[in-house]
Amino acid sequence: MTAIKVESASRRSSPGGRDQGRKGPAIGRRLPGGRFLVGLPPYLWLGLFFALPFLIVLKISLAETQIGIPPYKPLLDWAQAGVLELRLNLGNYRTLFSDDLYVIAYLNSLKIAAVSTVLCLLVGYPMAYGIARSSDRHRNALLMLVVLPFWTSFLIRVYAWMGILKTEGLLNAFLLWIGVILQPLQILETDLAVYIGIVYSYLPFMVLPLYATLEKMDRSLLEAAADLGCRPFRAFLSVTLPLSIPGMVAGSMLVFIPAVGEFVIPDLLGGPDTLMIAKILWSEFFDNRDWPVASAIAVAMLVALVAPIMIFQHFQRRATE
Amino acid sequence: MAEPIISIDAVSKSFGSFTAVSGLTLAIHRGEFFSLLGASGCGKTTLLRMLAGLEQPSDGRILIDGTDMTGVPPYLRPVNMMFQSYALFPHMTVEQNVAFGLKQENWPKARIRDKVAEMLDLVQMAPFARRRPAQLSGGQRQRVALARSLAKEPKVLLLDEPLAALDKKLREQTRLELVKIQHRVGITFVMVTHDQEEAMTMSSRIAVMKAGAIEQVGTPVDVYEYPTSIFVADFIGTANMFEGVVSRHQPSQVAVACPELERELAVANAPPLPVGAPVKVMVRPEKLVLSRGEPQAQFNWVRGKVADTAYLGGLSTYHIELASGRNLQATQANLKHVDGGGPSPGDELFVAWHPANAVILVQ
Numbered sequence: 092m093t094a095i096k097v098e099s100a101s102r103r104s105s106p107g108g109r110d111q112g113r114k115g116p117a118i119g120r121r122l123p124g125g126r127f128l129v130g131l132p133p134y135l136w137l138g139l140f141f142a143l144p145f146l147i148v149l150k151i152s153l154a155e156t157q158i159g160i161p162p163y164k165p166l167l168d169w170a171q172a173g174v175l176e177l178r179l180n181l182g183n184y185r186t187l188f189s190d191d192l193y194v195i196a197y198l199n200s201l202k203i204a205a206v207s208t209v210l211c212l213l214v215g216y217p218m219a220y221g222i223a224r225s226s227d228r229h230r231n232a233l234l235m236l237v238v239l240p241f242w243t244s245f246l247i248r249v250y251a252w253m254g255i256l257k258t259e260g261l262l263n264a265f266l267l268w269i270g271v272i273l274q275p276l277q278i279l280e281t282d283l284a285v286y287i288g289i290v291y292s293y294l295p296f297m298v299l300p301l302y303a304t305l306e307k308m309d310r311s312l313l314e315a316a317a318d319l320g321c322r323p324f325r326a327f328l329s330v331t332l333p334l335s336i337p338g339m340v341a342g343s344m345l346v347f348i349p350a351v352g353e354f355v356i357p358d359l360l361g362g363p364d365t366l367m368i369a370k371i372l373w374s375e376f377f378d379n380r381d382w383p384v385a386s387a388i389a390v391a392m393l394v395a396l397v398a399p400i401m402i403f404q405h406f407q408r409r410a411t412e
Numbered sequence: 413m414a415e416p417i418i419s420i421d422a423v424s425k426s427f428g429s430f431t432a433v434s435g436l437t438l439a440i441h442r443g444e445f446f447s448l449l450g451a452s453g454c455g456k457t458t459l460l461r462m463l464a465g466l467e468q469p470s471d472g473r474i475l476i477d478g479t480d481m482t483g484v485p486p487y488l489r490p491v492n493m494m495f496q497s498y499a500l501f502p503h504m505t506v507e508q509n510v511a512f513g514l515k516q517e518n519w520p521k522a523r524i525r526d527k528v529a530e531m532l533d534l535v536q537m538a539p540f541a542r543r544r545p546a547q548l549s550g551g552q553r554q555r556v557a558l559a560r561s562l563a564k565e566p567k568v569l570l571l572d573e574p575l576a577a578l579d580k581k582l583r584e585q586t587r588l589e590l591v592k593i594q595h596r597v598g599i600t601f602v603m604v605t606h607d608q609e610e611a612m613t614m615s616s617r618i619a620v621m622k623a624g625a626i627e628q629v630g631t632p633v634d635v636y637e638y639p640t641s642i643f644v645a646d647f648i649g650t651a652n653m654f655e656g657v658v659s660r661h662q663p664s665q666v667a668v669a670c671p672e673l674e675r676e677l678a679v680a681n682a683p684p685l686p687v688g689a690p691v692k693v694m695v696r697p698e699k700l701v702l703s704r705g706e707p708q709a710q711f712n713w714v715r716g717k718v719a720d721t722a723y724l725g726g727l728s729t730y731h732i733e734l735a736s737g738r739n740l741q742a743t744q745a746n747l748k749h750v751d752g753g754g755p756s757p758g759d760e761l762f763v764a765w766h767p768a769n770a771v772i773l774v775q
Contacts (some may be wrong), residue, residue, distance in 0.1 A: 202448045314466050315499035317486040320515035320564065329512075 145393070152386035163382050175313070183387035193388065196366040197395070203282065203367060204350035205359075207289040208297075211346045212339060214290060215297035219338070220331075223305035234302070237295050249288060249359050256284050256360065280362035288356040293349070297342035303329070304338030340406045345401045348396055368392055415478060417442045417568055417600050418463065418579060424624075425458050430559060432458040432491035434624040440568075444641045445594050445601045447611040451647075456604045459569050459621075463602065464493045477567050487516070492566040496573040498557035500545040506532070506556050507541040508653035526569045531559040534593060535633040551582050558590075562597060571603040587708070592641050604660070608648050608708045612636065618642050636696075641771050648771050652700070652740045654693045654775070665767050668693050672736035678711035678767040685772070699769035700742035702730065713764035716740065718755045730755055732763055 105296045154163040155178070170176035185194045222233045240248060257277040263275040276286050306333065316326035354369035361367070368388065375385035420449040427435040430569055440446045448456040462474060465486035474481045476490060478537035485573045492513065510531050514524045526686050527763050532538040535555035545553055554574065572678040574590065575583045591614050594601050605611050611631040620627045620635060620643075628635055628644045639645035645653070655675060656670035666682040668691060706711040716732035719739065725746070732740045735738065741764060746754075755761055 154735070164433045308497065309497070310495055311495050311499040315493075315495055315501075316512070318466070318491075318493045319465055319560070321512070322487055322518035324514070330501060340493060 094349055099279075121198075124246045143271075145163065147276070148386045151382050152183055152390050153179045153181070154383050155182075156381055156383055161382070162380050166378075183383045184391070186384055187387055187391055192366075193368070193371060196368045196371045198268060200351050200368040203285060203289070203365075204347050204353070206287055207293065208347040210286060210290045210345050211297040212343060215294055215301055215342060216335075216339070218294075219301035219305055222302050223308075233361050236299050241295065245292065246355065248292065249355055252288055252291065252360060253279060253285070254285065273289055280365075282361065283358040285357050285365055285367075288360045289350050289353060292356065293346040296345040300341040301335060301338040301346065304335045310335055310359050335340045337407065340403055344400070344403045348400070351396060352392060416546040416768060417444075419475040420459070420471050421475065422462075423459070423462065423469045423474060425462060425467060426755060427456070427471050431548055433462070433469075434500060436624070436626060437472075438619060438626060440600065440602060440739050441617075441764070443479070443600055445591060445614060445616045446603070447618045448602065448604045448621055449608060449611040449618050449647075450606065453607055453752075454604075455624040456621050457572060460493070460602065460604045463568070464491060464570050465489045466493075470497060472584065476655035482719070484539055486748065489748040491565040491570055492561040493570040494557050494569075496576060498545075498553050498577070500553055500556055500580055502545050504545055505542050506537060506548070506590055509545070509556055510560045510563050527563055531563045534562070534596070535559045543762060550577055550579075551586070553576055554586065558593070559721065562599065562770075565597075566599060568600045568602055571601060573604055573606070575605075583610075590614060612648070613752050619724055620647060622647075638662055638771060639694070639773065642692055642694075642775070645771070650697050650741050651694045652697065653773075654738075656691060656693060658687050658689045658691060660687060666772060668772065672734070672738065673714055674710055675713065677770065679770045679772045680767040682772045683766070685774070690775045694771045694773055695765050695769060697741045697743040698745075700740065700741055702732075702744065702765045703764065704759075705762070707762055707764045709764065712767060712770070713762055714740075716763055718759045718761065720757060721755065732761070 107258055125317060150166060152162055154166055156162060157164050164178070166177055166179065168176045168178065182311060222237070225233060253260075257263075258279070259277045260279070262278065263272075263396070267275065268271045278287075312379045313326055314335070316330050317323070321329065352369050353367065354373060355368040357365050357370055358373070361370075372385050372392075375381045376390065418438075418440040420436055420438040420440075421432060424431065425434050436455075436459065448643070449457060450456045458467060462469050463476070463479065465484060465488075466639040468483070481489060487506070489574055501512065504512065507528055510528045511524050511657035515526055528541075529538065532541055535558055537552060537559060540548060540552060540556075548556065554577070558574070561746065571590075571727065578586060587610060590601075603611075603658065604611045615632060617629060617631055618635050620621060621628045622643055627647075630638070634666050635644055635648050639648065639651075643652070645651040653670075654670045654673065656673075656677065659667045659676060661667075665678045665680045668677045668679060670693070679693055714734055717735045718730055719733040720731040722731075723746075724728040727743050728746055730742045730744070732742060734740065742763060744754075
């Protein structure tokens with residue numbers, strides 16, 4: 092979903108875009124309905140793989156639990172002959188607010204995602220800047236190194252971090268060996284391990300859009316800044332940084348949104364007290380077999396994520412104006 | 413003249429094995445509109461960027477207002493540059509762009525506001541102060557770039573092909589305007605251009621560059637009427653050339669014998685050259701006089717046949733073929749209505765010129 096937002100924003104930013112749109116009807120006149128057909132696949136795709144599953148989840152979230160297969164009652168029922176009864180159970184949503192667990196887990200997910208995003212930005216910006224400023228010869232190799240981890244399964248990489256972070260793991264062994272610590276540190280099964288895992292896993296999503304904006308920035312702007320008496324660091328603050336905001340926003344959204352719903356990393360690296368909404372969702376689904384509450388959590392999460400997406404779009408619009 | 417505002421002293425610049433500028437020495441005077449003219453790749457932009465501090469000379473030194481600029485970064489130099497791409501900051505308004513340089517000096521806000529308003533008035537962009545560069549036309553962006561680079565009142569303004577991005581008509585209007593602005597602000601302008609017409613109409617002096625070195629420095633009249641090299645004669649305007657050797661010296665002129673012509677050529681104001689020296693004699697197209705009757709003079713006329721004519725309105729251009737096969741180009745002002753009266757293709761006629769209008773060039 093986020094990827095689609097980024098695409099639509101970049102299409103809007105292309106200067107020729109509007110003119111091409113105006114030329115459209117000429118083709119449309121020759122090929123009736125051609126324009127409609129071309130526009131159809133994305134709608135079909137979104138309808139089939141996003142809207143439809145979402146409606147099913149929405150339906151389940153409004154149902155009542157039952158012991159059986161499926162573990163929820165149908166919404167529509169023949170109460171008696173000729174009377175179709177629609178029963179919407181809003182209790183699942185009330186549960187989300189009556190029990191602190193869900194709100195706390197949700198807020199904690201937001202916090203972990205936000206902190207991870209900021210950390211990704213702090214680590215990713217210098218990386219992207221360095222790659223964008225490197226010579227043509229090195230640039231491709233450096234970009235390759237950023238993307239290379241994707242060639243290994245995500246799950247295997249997270250497992251590898253368990254081996255690094257655990258009490259008798261590589262990191263502790265190294266720290267003990269150089270004498271920084273005397274006792275092994277408890278890193279695995281803490282929030283710190285979750286942060287490390289998320290920052291590590293999502294860093295490429297921050298680096299790539301940042302690199303794209305920094306790389307296409309006109310170098311003569313920095314020359315102009317220097318010519319007008321601006322020292323390099325101040326030029327970075329007043330020219331490079333503001334012009335890379337679109338990349339920062341795009342990267343942050345690509346990290347933040349999936350990080351809120353992250354399940355594997357907190358499950359494998361976090362401790363039992365690392366509350367994240369996806370872990371709760373999992374346990375409602377598989378441990379409690381309470382599909383309706385699990386679905387309600389999923390719907391609430393999606394609705395709550397619409398807000399950051401809208402902020403993102405607002406920034407994109409402003410940047411392209 | 414007083415001490416030059418810019419002294420370029422044996423400056424060289426190489427990029428790897430490529431030498432962009434080699435051992436160039438040049439003085440630019442206070443208040444001049446100076447042009448660096450040359451074909452692309454002749455090193456003119458590299459030289460300008462070295463003045464701005466965006467490139468460092470590999471050798472030699474540059475003095476601006478008497479101060480050695482070696483190792484001085486661009487942000488500490490008393491010059492400003494107007495970039496060919498204008499390099500306006502896209503995230504700032506017109507106002508903020510113009511104020512940028514002043515903010516770096518930490519001027520008080522009120523003073524910045526006044527100066528920005530003054531600059532925008534100068535380039536007639538005051539109504540667009542709140543717009544962003546993307547909302548301006550090419551000509552408007554050019555004005556903003558000019559205002560921004562003039563705002564700090566630099567000792568020298570460097571202009572890198574300032575008119576190249578404009579369309580033809582706007583370019584011609586802007587030429588005069590730029591000169592007018594230069595007179596008003598009284599700042600030394602150094603402009604890089606590949607357009608000889610632009611350099612001729614705008615500059616007080618021109619340096620014609622070739623392969624990283626200067627071929628000739630002089631006023632537009634100097635470089636057009638009295639080129640000192642075959643390259644300059646060819647590069648600026650159109651040149652008719654005859655090859656020959658110095659045959660004899662006369663009281664006020666030098667005679668040149670051309671194997672392809674029946675008559676000797678006479679050149680006034682020629683430099684002292686030994687008899688027998690191989691030279692070229694250059695005459696500009698508008699200095700040629702066409703006549704149907706045989707001229708009475710002993711020198712400087714040839715017989716030819718009109719091969720082609722081009723009517724340009726105020727002027728007509730005639731291509732005249734000589735017996736030797738050489739083509740001459742002559743232009744004549746159409747002082748009267750020419751319909752039917754002027755020479756037409758196939759006409760036999762005589763081409764003559766005055767010894768003072770020919771230039772001798774050493775081969």
